[in-house]
Amino acid sequence: xHIEEHVWITLSDGCRLGARLWxxxxxxxxxxxxxxxxxxxxxxxxxxxxxxPMHGYFAQxxxxxxxxxxxxxxxxxxxxxxxxxxxxxxDASR
Numbered sequence: 392x393h394i395e396e397h398v399w400i401t402l403s404d405g406c407r408l409g410a411r412l413w414x415x416x417x418x419x420x421x422x423x424x425x426x427x428x429x430x431x432x433x434x435x436x437x438x439x440x441x442x443x444p445m446h447g448y449f450a451q452x453x454x455x456x457x458x459x460x461x462x463x464x465x466x467x468x469x470x471x472x473x474x475x476x477x478x479x480x481x482d483a484s485r
Contacts, residue, residue: 392416392450397466400459402485409434409466410459411442413450425455429483433465434458 395412402408411434415423426449432438438458446456462482463471472478 392447393418394447394450402482406462406482407468408459408462408482410457411446412458413446413456415450415453415455417453418455423453423455425457427457427459427483429459429461431461431464431471434460435465437465 393414393416395414398410398412400408400410417423426446428446430438434442442458446458449456460467461471461479462469
């Protein structure tokens with residue numbers, strides 16, 4: 392398994408979302424399916440204790456796991472104005 396502590400995902404409007412990746416060894420040679428977790432609870436500290444075992448499990452079983460801080464939270468750019476806004480949904484689908 393390979394862990395990328397911090398990567399940027401740049402959206403079409405230039406906003407950057409901070410993400411952490413867990414990749415199975417096979418991801419270097421072959422595409423693998425991914426599990427996306429997109430929440431406002433700071434990937435660096437807010438959910439870190441439970442992220443490693445959970446996302447590590449996915450990576451050890453052939454899935455990439457992507458933990459993304461929502462716009463305006465954690466290490467992501469932008470402003471988190473409220474819950475469940477259309478912007479939040481649009482960001483996740485890009």
